Amino acid sequence: MQTIDIVVIIVYLLCSAWLGLKLSGRQRDVKDYFIGNRELPWWAVCLSVVATETSALTVISVPGVAYLGDVTFLQVAVGYLLGRIVVAFLLLPRYYRGEMTTAYAYLGLRFGRGMQATASVTFLFTRLLADGVRLFAAAIPMKIILDSIGLEVSYFAIVAIMGVVTILYTLVGGIRAVVWVDVLQMGLYCVGGVVALVVIATSLDVNFLAVAAEEGKTRFLDFTSNPISAPYATVTAVLGGALLSTASHGADQLIVQRLLGCRTLRDAQKAVIVSGVVVFVQFALFLTVGLALYSYFERATVEQLGMSTSDELFPVFIAEGLPAGLSGLLLAGIMAAAMSTLSSSLSALSSSTMADLYEKFSRRRLEGEQALRMSRLFTLGWGLVFIGAAAMFTGTDNPVVELGLSVASITYGGLLGAFFLGLWVRRARQIDAAIAFAVAVATMAWLFLFEPGLVGFTWYTAIGSAITLGLGYLLSRRHREDSPTADADADPSPATRH
Incomplete structure (x- = not known):
């Protein structure tokens, strides 16, 4: 790690803040601030979606997944594409039909403001934990490299620096700044991944793919593992x-906030489906980096290399194996991945807090500059909370990408089940949805905390959805078929419009 690497990182941080502010333009109202006045091009939204979900977890942890095992993780990306197709044609039309600014406005329309608030609070809590993991993940390689050159810097200090820069451009520029900086950040970390792969491949005397194939690491499909406990068995x-x-x-x-920023429903559908293809390619890139590292470190185990987790493999290579300047580029790429997720979370959390909680329960409808100021205050507040949440994490025994996905999956099943309950069970009322949702989340939290090995984390969403939908349906049988209930396809009330 040399001076030029530090310069590259500092230049990246300054450019991110400047570009975010420069590209965002002046925000006129809350609709402009949160969904870009629905004027964002679909391809930019597509790349922003990918940058948002990729985060630093993919960059530093997915190579470790391939290093320890094989590339069966790539099967998850196949499922991702199928899930996006469902979203494009089942859920997005309802959001666009109602001119909504949050995903949970639909639940408020269908069940009532209590369910809307429950879903929103759940989203806030889950996002805080999951993205706290993501921010911590980005700090891992930074700390490893700074420690290697004698700079003892805490995880908190690293997280705080990234957090402050991200808060700055998100606070001022809103969703436009987030989307356009996401596009640039995605390009940076993808270029970094390609550069790392080329450097590793050219430094080896062997064909790393042949070595990986010899060790069984190029296996893509897994029909032999237990589909209940193995997260990467094909069906699972x-x-x-x-x-x-x-x-x-x-x-x-x-x-959803990004997709609602597209000009038309068709644009949003293209953005979400194409993003699935891009994610598949990204996963393939960083899994291939992991296979190359297996040959680079001469098939050594993590313990033999003196590391505590596989998440340190790629950061150590960045520190020791890359020429001056390229180490800084790769670190900037990892920071870019983390900051793109954080900026997206800040915008989404502030929009959900504003529309689903503040306006609903204060019964105050702010307009113009006053609403914009309140939204920015929420953005600032959540940014500070995120920095504190990320500082709580100090390590993990499993690849951090699995920890992040597991945390998010605790509530994803309950949320998805609540949406399906509203769409498919017309008798269901708010109390039915709330009870079913609470039972699902409690069950998944118990599995995550007390029985983490009982089922693979890839089952969490399926189990949570099934509990919410099944229990909600049974509870709905108490009501007469002609009992009054909100129409799932009706136009939203004025309170849910923006």
Whole structure:
């Protein structure tokens, strides 16, 4: 690690803030601030979606998944594409028909403001934990490299620096700044991944793909593992990935907010489906980096290399194996991945807090500059909370990408099940949905905390959805078929419009 690497990182941080502010333009109102006045091009939204969900977890942890095992993780991306198709044609039309600014406005229309608030609060809590993991993941390689050159810097300090820069351009520029900086950041970390792969491949005396094939690491499909406990057994990975993607891209405000920024429903559908293809390619890139690292480190185990987890493999290579300047580029790429997710989360959290909680329960409808100021205050507040949440994580025994997906999946199933309950069970009322949702989340939290090995994390969304939908249906049988209930396809009330 040399001076030029530090310069590259500092230049990246300054450019991110400047570009975000420069590209965002002046925000006129809340609709402009949160969904870009629905004027964003679909391809930019597509790349922003990918950058948002990729985060630093993919960059540093997915190579470790291939290093320890094989490339069966790629099956999850196949499920992701299938789930996005469901979102495009089942859920997006309802959001666009109602001119909504949050995913949970649909639940408010269908069941009532209590369910809307429940879903929104759940989203806030889950996003805080999951993206706290993501921010912590980005700090891992930075700390490893700074420690190697004698700079003892805490995880908190690293997280705080990334957080402050991200808060700055998100606070001022809104969703436009987030989307356009996401596009640039995605390009940076993908270029970094390609550069790393080329450097590793050219430094080896052997064909790393041949070595990986010899060790059975190029296996893509897995029909032999237990589909209940093995997260990457084919049925589990594809089905679990499809349901996880349906929930994350159809019931999570983090992604839905971007899709609502497209000019038309057709543009939003293109953005979400094409993003699935791009994610598959990205996973393939970083899994291939992991296979190359297996030959680079001469097939050594993590313990033999003196590391505590596989998440350190790629960062150590960045510190020791890349020429001066390229190390800084790769680190900037990892920071870019983390900051793109954080900026997206800040925008989504503030929009959900504003529309689903503040306006609903204060019964105050702010307009113009006053609403914009309040939205920015929420953005600032959540940014500070995120920095604190990320500082709580100090390590993990499993690849951090699995920890992040597991945390998010605790509530994804309940959220997706609530949407399906509203769509398919017309007798269901708010109390039915709320009870079923609470039972589903409690069950998944118990599995995550006390029985983490009982089922693979890729089953979490499926189990949670089944509990919510099944229990909600049974509870709905108490009501007469002609009992009054909100129409799932009706236009939203004025309170849900923006």
